[in-house]
Amino acid sequence: MNFDLSEEQRLLQDGVDRLLREELPAPRLREAFDGDAAFDATLWNRLCEQGACGLHLPEALGGAGLELLELALVAERLGYAAAPVPFWGHALAGLAIDLGGSEAQKRRWLPRLAAGDVLTSVAWAETDSRWQPEQWSLPPGPSLSGVKEFVPAGREADLLLVGLAGGELALVETADGGVAAEPVEAIDRTRRLDRVRFEAARADPLPAGAAVSSRVRDAGLVLLAADAFGGASRCLELAVDYAQTREQFGVTIAHFQAVKHQLANLAVEVEPARSLFWYAAHVFDRRPAEAPASAALAKAHLCDVFVHAARETVEVHGGFGYTWECDVQFWLKRAVFDRAVLGDPDLHRARTAELLDWGSG
Amino acid sequence: MDLGYGPEHEAFRAEVREFLESEWGRDGAPAEPERERRESEFRRKATGRGYLNRGVPRRYGGSEQTPDVLRAQIIREEFGRARAPLEVPGAGMMMVVPTLLECGAEWQKEHFIPPTVAGEYRWAQGYSEPGAGSDLASLKTRAERVGDEWTIHGQKIWTSYAREADYFFMLVRTEPDAPKHAGISYLLVPADQPGIEIQPLKQITGESQFNQVFFDGARTPADWIVGERGQGWQVSRTTLRHERGHIGGADRSLQLWNSLMRLAGRSRCGDSPALDDPRIRDLMVQVLGYLRAQEYSGFTLLTRAARGQEAGLLETTSKLQYSRIAALISKLALQLIGDSSLLAPGLQPERGDERWLNQFMGSLGMAIAGGTSNIQRNLVAERGLGLPRDAPVRGEPSAAE
Structure with a gap:
């Protein structure tokens, strides 16, 4: 053990x-x-x-x-x-090429x-929160047309991994033309997003794309869960630090039981949840049968924890927390990104129940 | 990372399984009165094999094993699976024996530990008082040295199984002029004597496990003190540590979860099975998130304990995690049992789904016993996060001390 x-x-x-x-x-x-x-x-x-x-x-x-x-x-x-x-996006595109690409593509x-000589990203989401491989609708083929939403660094990417109907995956080189990316005014300014329109863009399909896209999605969920844990643990740290600095009634606010209990509750929420992303990543590597449900559970749980942690941390900072000047907003917005990208917690809880074969199916 | 136990420990697991198969069987415990005899015979054999009472030296009736948290975990898992009894339940094994091993005089160990291990001596805890709950050190029950004896006056409360107990272990004030924490001693007291009156308290569930106990000139020999006069507070800390460790375990959460899954599997929401209902599924996966977080964190605690490393903040959160999971499960169970929740749960074994009301209420007991959730939050804040003590009670030791 x-x-x-x-x-x-x-x-x-x-x-x-x-x-x-x-x-x-x-x-x-x-x-x-x-x-x-x-x-x-x-x-x-x-x-x-x-x-x-x-x-x-x-x-x-x-x-x-x-x-x-x-x-x-x-x-x-x-x-x-x-x-x-x-x-x-870069890490996921690499994983997809490694798992599902031809030797030549690899x-x-x-x-x-x-x-890092080439920047890649994933173009997966379609309107109405359709992030999942089962939901992709762009028709596969050598020439690609359609729109993908919320593509991370879509304008800067040299290569896009595009999700297609049937869970297929194809590579599109943005320099080849037929690709127009326009920025979205996105909430998380540490990870910008673009809308990407393909018009007869040249597409190079991954031979085993449909066979691996679900697994690449699971990896994406684990990485978001990991980011969410990192962010939530930073929030806890920021809240604890601020409480030990800010003085009211002649003492630091960390002396007050209301604040201590708020921080303790947050610690109980955050600290044990690290194990969920560790576990999901570990089984992804070593016990693949367990990976889909573990990834969905980790993503759902940790993204909720991160949003909660960021909100509490803003609150502990009082009026200052509500300003643009206060750094806590970076994590509050990052939490919102992690929560929504690749499907929200409700969706992944529903998927978890399904993957665990609950009910009569 | 490696979630396996390795060949040496897997061999040990196989050996434990084989033992359980031949010595306990698959049918669980027989009914009373056969049960008690069967259990104590089984415990004797399991101790002989080194599976139970591992931390207790052989000369006191234990099996004196080299500490090995992985073996201990395997034993908990396998005994749990076979529904075989672990050590004798109750405060004796959980609190008195560890305390005596750490702080007791040699004669006390020889005299008290072996019969406690064998289940012959039963113990009740005399800590809380009507005016001393979370602020336990403000306790007022006093003991005076009269000749060769202590004479005790005062009142204890929330004393579980006092009527069944042979002995009390208790905290009393022996040095009235000393500062609060320095005036307390830890005494062992025979339960069956004229100076002790026990009144059962009826609990929220209707059961009467706990009691209030009145001491009016109760007596105990002078050398039945554990540690020195005025050291009782420190002596008692060793036992609270043991109780917290026990309450925090993920094993109980998992057992509770398995029961909930069985309940959900046979419940219905309207015309369809409950487990098909999207709302129930969502709520259950929310609980599952907390449950797995506790379970997997337990693997980390186990890993670190096996290496003699501290786990810091994570260690302090265990009991609150369990309390939350138990509360969430109780809420879901009420939803699943529907109008059966309107029935009094009763205490008979043949009761129906309404027995979940006992868990619903019992989960509140768990959040209070062994340090209320608010006290636990102080502990997480002070010991886990390094926050200062509360402002209004300066001069008092913190929860973390």
């Missing part, structure tokens, strides 16, 4: 933390949040140089040959830092993807 991180896994997280401390001091994050750029390119390049973007890709193709757990541990730290980088894309 070993349900804890290994020394290597801890070092991996420490390395990411160190980089984030160097490259993302509070003013830099503020700048990224208020600025026009889709993400912090310097930070993203350094993350890629450090190998964080190709952890899960084969060593022979420039990756580190690790698994989803390691990727999720990075996602956790990015969530903790509210890092303005296009990690999620050789062509994965080394450049692992190095």
Whole structure:
């Protein structure tokens, strides 16, 4: 029995933390949040140089040959830092190519993807919250037309992994033409989104796309759950720090039982929930039969926890918490993103029950 | 990560299973009066094999095993699966034995531990008083040294199984002039004597497990004190630790969840099975999220305990997690049993779905016993998050101490 991180896994997280401390001091994050750029390119390049973007890709193709757990541990730290980088879509597109691509597609894309020379993203959502492979409706074929919503870094991506009817997946190079991305005024300014319109765009299908899209979705759920845990744990930390600094009635507000109990309740909500994303990532790597339900449960639970944690943390900050100037808003908005992207908690709870075969079906 | 137990521990699991198969069987416990004899015989054998009473030295009737949290977990799992009895239930094994092992005099260990392990001595806890609940150290029951004896006057309350007990272990004030916490001693007291009057209290469920106990010149020998005079507070802390650890376990949450799943599996919402109802499914998966979080966190606690590492904040949250899960489950159960919730649950074994009302009420008991949820929140805040003590009670030790 070993349900804890290994020394290597801890070092991996420490390395990411160190980089984030160097490259993302509070003013830099503020700048990224208020600025026009889709993400912090310097930070993203350094993350890629450090190998964080190709952890899960084969060593022979420039990756580190690790698994989803390691990727999720990075996602956790990015969530903790509210890092303005296009990690999620890039990591998922890489996973999809590795699992469902042809040898030629893998050789062509994965080394450049692992190095960060090419930016990829996933174009999955359609109107009315249709994020799931079972719900995709764009017709497959060599020429692709239709609209995808809420594509992370859609304007900046060199390569898009597009979800198609029947759960098929195809690669579209944005430089080939027929791809028009327009920015969405999105709530989470640390992860910008675009609407992407395809008009007779050249599409290169993944041969095993339909066979792997569900598994890639599950990985996406685990990474969002990991980001949500990282964000929620940061909220708890911010709330605790603020309570120990802010003085009223001659003492720090951390002395008041109302505040202490609010923070204790938050700790009880947040701290044990880490195990849900650990477990979901671990079974994704080692017990695939358990992965779909565990991923759905982790996503549903942790995204609710993150929204709750962010709201409580704003409240602990009082009037200051309600200002644009207060950094807590980064996580409040990040929580809203994590909650909605790839389907909301209600949907994934319903999926969990279904995947566990409850009821008469 | 590796959720397996490894070959050595899996071999141990196989050995435990084989033992259970041959010594306990599959039918669970027989009915009374056969049950008690069968259980104590089984416990003797299981202790002989090193499965029970592992932390108790052999000379006191235990099996004196090298600490191994994985083996302990395997034993809990396998005994649970076979519905075989673990150690003798009650405050004796959970509180008195660990306390005596840590703080007791040699003669006390020899005298009290073996019969407690064997289930021959039953114990009741004399801690809370009408005026001393969460603020336990303000207790007023006093003991005076008269010749070779302590003479005790005062009142204890919420004393579970006092009428069945052979002995009390209790906190009393022996140094009235000392500061609050320094004036308390830990005494062992024979229950069957004229100076003790026990009145049952009827609980919210209608049962009477707990009592109030009046001490009016009750006596106990001078050397039945555990630790020194005035050290009772520190001595008692060892036992509370044990009780918290026990209450916090994920095993009970899982058992409760399994019962709920069985209930949901045979309940209906309108014309369709309850488990087909989208609302019920949603609520149940919400509970499942908390349940799995506690279960998987338990794997981490186990991993760290096996390596002798601390788990920090996570350790302090266990009881509140369990209390929440039990409360959520009770709410769902009420929904599932429908109008059966209008029936008095009664205490007979043949009762129907309304027995879930006992869990509904019992979950409140769990949130109060062994440190109320608000006291637990102080503990999480102070010990887990490093927040300061409450402002209005300066000069008092914090919940974390």
